[in-house]
Amino acid sequence: MGATIxxxxxxxxxxxxxxxxxxxxGFCLAPAAGGDLESRPVVHVQLRPGAQLTAVExxxxxxxxxxxxxxxxxxxxxxxxxxxCEDPSAHEIAIALHPYGTGPFADASSIxxxxxxxxxx
Numbered sequence: 001m002g003a004t005i006x007x008x009x010x011x012x013x014x015x016x017x018x019x020x021x022x023x024x025x026g027f028c029l030a031p032a033a034g035g036d037l038e039s040r041p042v043v044h045v046q047l048r049p050g051a052q053l054t055a056v057e058x059x060x061x062x063x064x065x066x067x068x069x070x071x072x073x074x075x076x077x078x079x080x081x082x083x084x085c086e087d088p089s090a091h092e093i094a095i096a097l098h099p100y101g102t103g104p105f106a107d108a109s110s111i112x113x114x115x116x117x118x119x120x121x
Contacts, residue, residue, distance in 0.1 A: 013070070014065050046101075
């Protein structure tokens with residue numbers, strides 16, 4: 001829906017009131033094309049070194065991150081707060097968990113402090 005997602009809002013959503021936040025090393029944002037030709041945001045979350053999660057723990061972390069990011073965007077982002085009225089699917093934000101140094105974090109030189117990545121791996 002053309003809304004701008006601020007990395008600071010994502011960071012607040014990932015870390016604030018998240019009981020599993022200590023497992024998160026960092027994150028980056030990337031667009032992912034949807035079946036309707038709309039681009040949807042993906043928050044790639046890098047786990048801390050040595051963190052190993054069961055499927056249940058990974059699901060719990062991903063849901064906590066997704067809930068926190070959506071909550072933060074709904075309350076803290078004027079650009080995102082009104083988009084759900086126009087299109088409920090605008091609140092589809094995927095969370096992808098990655099072990100430390102894998103996925104989009106495998107090449108650390110491609111991630112800058114802006115926490116944004118163009119394109120997909």
